[in-house]
Each structure stands twice: as C-alpha cells, then as structure tokens.
Amino acid sequence: MGGDDAPGVPIAAARAVAGEVDVLLVGDPAALAGTGLDVVAADQVIDMGEDPALGVRAKPGASIAVAIDLLARGLVGAVVSAGSTGATLAAALLGLGRVPGVRRPVVAPVLPVGHGVVLVDAGASPDVQPEALVAHARLGGAYAAARGRVSPSVGLLNVGAEPGKGNSLARAAHALLSALPGFAGNVEPAAVLAGAVDVVVTDGFTGNVFLKTVEAMAAGGATGPGGVAGGVAGGRGEVHGGALLLGVDGVVVVAHGAAGEAELAAAIATAAVAARGDVVARLHALL
Amino acid sequence: MSTRVSAEEVLDLLVDGIRRVMGLDDGDLGLAGRPATAWRGVRFDEDLHADSLDLVEVIEGVERALRRRGVEVRVADVDLVRLRAVGDAADAIAGSAA
Numbered sequence: 001m002g003g004d005d006a007p008g009v010p011i012a013a014a015r016a017v018a019g020e021v022d023v024l025l026v027g028d029p030a031a032l033a034g035t036g037l038d039v040v041a042a043d044q045v046i047d048m049g050e051d052p053a054l055g056v057r058a059k060p061g062a063s064i065a066v067a068i069d070l071l072a073r074g075l076v077g078a079v080v081s082a083g084s085t086g087a088t089l090a091a092a093l094l095g096l097g098r099v100p101g102v103r104r105p106v107v108a109p110v111l112p113v114g115h116g117v118v119l120v121d122a123g124a125s126p127d128v129q130p131e132a133l134v135a136h137a138r139l140g141g142a143y144a145a146a147r148g149r150v151s152p153s154v155g156l157l158n159v160g161a162e163p164g165k166g167n168s169l170a171r172a173a174h175a176l177l178s179a180l181p182g183f184a185g186n187v188e189p190a191a192v193l194a195g196a197v198d199v200v201v202t203d204g205f206t207g208n209v210f211l212k213t214v215e216a217m218a219a220g221g222a223t224g225p226g227g228v229a230g231g232v233a234g235g236r237g238e239v240h241g242g243a244l245l246l247g248v249d250g251v252v253v254v255a256h257g258a259a260g261e262a263e264l265a266a267a268i269a270t271a272a273v274a275a276r277g278d279v280v281a282r283l284h285a286l287l
Numbered sequence: 288m289s290t291r292v293s294a295e296e297v298l299d300l301l302v303d304g305i306r307r308v309m310g311l312d313d314g315d316l317g318l319a320g321r322p323a324t325a326w327r328g329v330r331f332d333e334d335l336h337a338d339s340l341d342l343v344e345v346i347e348g349v350e351r352a353l354r355r356r357g358v359e360v361r362v363a364d365v366d367l368v369r370l371r372a373v374g375d376a377a378d379a380i381a382g383s384a385a
Binding site: 051052053054056057058089090093094103129 | 309310336338339340342343344347364367368
C-alpha cells in the first residue's frame with residue numbers, strides 16, 4: 001500500500017466510501033489488522049527511488065503487483081494507488097497488457113471545468129516524440145467520448161494560440177495534430193481552465209507541472225489573471241478525484257502520494273464509476 | 288518436451304515482441320526484407336529508444352511465450368539491466384533455459 005500517509009489515509013478513505021463501494025485493502029496485514037475491512041496480504045514494497053519496471057519484476061509480492069493481479073484475474077473491478085505512478089504504470093502494463101493500438105498508457109485526470117477537461121498526459125511519459133502526442137490525443141478523445149462528449153475537441157497545451165508557438169516538440173506535434181479530426185489548435189493554460197476544449201494534450205512532464213501548479217494555486221486560494229485557479233476549486237482535493245491510467249487493459253486510477261482522505265475517497269469513486277461504466281470496453285470500441 | 292531453446296528461436300520471439308510493444312516495423316529501422324538475424328545488432332537504447340519498461344515488457348513476453356511451450360526461462364535481473372542489443376537478449380534468454 002503506497003502513499004505518503006499510508007495506511008491511515010487509505011483506511012479512512014475506504015471507510016468513507018463503505019456502503020457505496022466494496023473496498024479491499026492490499027498491503028502489510030499487520031498494519032491493516034483491526035480495520036474491519038477486507039485485506040489481501042502483500043509484504044513487499046517498491047521504493048520510490050527504485051526503477052519501477054525492474055522493481056515490479058523483482059517484487060511480485062509488492063502491494064501494487066498483488067492488486068493488479070487481483071484485477072487481472074477478475075477478482076476486483078478496479079485498482080486505486082497513491083503509490084509511485086511509475087510502479088503503478090509498470091505493474092498495470094505488465095500485468096494487464098494494453099488496449100490494442102496503444103503504445104504507452106497515459107495518466108488522464110479530468111479537470112472539473114466546463115464539461116470536464118481530460119488532461120493527457122499528467123505524468124506517465126515525461127520524454128516523448130511528437131508522434132506520441134497524436135496518440136495522446138486519440139486516447140484522450142476516446143476517453144472524452146466514453147464520458148459522453150460528442151465529437152470532442154482537442155487542444156495542444158502551449159504558450160500561445162498561434163500555430164508557430166512553443167518549443168520544437170509543440171511545433172512538430174501541432175503539424176501532426178492538424179490532420180486529426182477535432183483538433184482545435186494550441187491552447188494556453190487559461191483557456192484550458194476556462195473549458196475551451198474537451199481534451200488537452202501535452203507531454204507527461206509539462207502535464208504534471210501544469211496539474212501541480214493548478215492544484216497548488218487552488219489549495220492556496222490564489223487566483224491568477226482572470227481568476228484561473230479560483231475557477232477550478234477551493235482546495236487540492238477538489239481538483240480531480242484521481243486520474244485514470246488510460247490505455248492499460250483494466251481500470252487503474254492513480255492518486256496523489258499526498259492525497260488526503262477526501263481526495264483518495266474521490267479517487268475510489270472515480271475508479272468505481274469507470275468500472276461500472278465499462279470505460280475500458282468503450283475505449284476498445286473507440287480506438 | 289524440450290527444455291532447451293535456440294537463440295535463433297528466441298530472436299524470432301524477441302523481434303515479434305519488439306514490434307508489438309514498441310509499435311515498430313522493419314521499415315522503421317531499415318530492416319525491411321532482411322532476416323531476423325539482422326536484428327541482433329539493434330541496440331535497445333540508441334536504436335529503439337527503449338526504456339526499462341519497454342525492455343522488461345519485451346523480455347517478460349518472450350519468457351511467458353516460452354513457458355507456454357514448456358521451456359522454463361528467466362533472465363536474472365542483474366543480467367537484464369546489462370542487455371545492450373537484441374542479440375544479447377536472445378543469448379541471455381536462451382542461456383537461462385533450465
């Protein structure tokens with residue numbers, strides 16, 4: 001069981017959603033004893049400094065590997081992790097496989113602005129080639145469609161709206177994305193937070209910085225020009241209820257390592273909604 | 288049932304795995320029309336831009352495929368991080384057969 005405040009916060013979050021979602025905790029049985037919740041024992045831990053893929057390979061008894069195995073065997077409907085995103089990605093990809101046609105899964109939170117803006121990628125792949133952003137757009141568009149948006153619009157996160165703006169990655173990606181149906185061009189952060197598009201694509205490094213900046217501003221009650229962060233939420237926990245790991249063949253939600261009880265409970269709810277709504281099957285059909 | 292496997296058989300499985308995991312075809316690497324042995328010198332880092340997750344996914348895919356055929360293989364983790372080229376991986380997997 002990962003997360004900065006494990007096992008206390010995960011236990012509290014699981015209790016908070018009891019009655020709405022059946023939650024099974026995976027981790028050190030001694031630490032989880034007496035909670036009254038169902039527990040599956042996992043006695044290994046993948047350290048934050050460890051290579052995620054090698055860690056998952058070397059430690060099949062790690063909680064994330066055990067949890068993913070339960071999902072792969074159909075014993076649970078979804079997995080939520082506040083542990084290392086890299087380890088979660090590795091365990092999910094190795095244990096579940098991918099939706100056909102997906103090269104590398106992405107972290108896809110839904111920003112609570114407009115009809116909900118899907119951010120792709122918020123941290124799975126920091127270094128990507130321009131072609132990957134086209135794949136991000138297709139995945140994000142399919143997810144938005146699965147969430148009910150008709151012909152979702154896709155924007156490329158950039159420092160200006162004009163086609164020539166940005167670094168070499170953004171300019172090359174813009175040229176490739178221009179052939180994609182629904183592409184609405186470059187979007188600046190303020191436009192994203194105004195709900196100008198249904199999907200915003202970027203590399204995992206930029207997306208992670210963008211998300212954390214918005215969250216930090218919202219948590220501090222700060223507002224940027226035009227009340228940017230104020231338009232999102234009043235606190236970090238309200239910015240998003242975890243992020244779906246989009247492209248793996250199962251419902252996996254990643255939450256902040258520092259997630260509090262409410263935030264982790266929201267992530268569990270996100271996972272339950274995705275599982276009950278058959279989001280992965282819809283992605284299969286849409287991609 | 289044989290418990291051994293040749294490096295050439297492993298190479299075929301590796302090439303299939305690399306194509307699937309990394310979304311590549313022979314044309315991407317200038318290998319169109321050439322035999323699988325042409326892949327032996329292809330480097331994971333410099334040529335394929337593969338990261339550790341790509342590498343582990345490819346290797347574990349081949350290990351699973353061989354186990355389904357009754358061939359027990361597992362590259363030691365310490366050896367896995369030293370693999371530089373596809374041919375190294377074929378030799379390491381074939382050499383690990385129990």
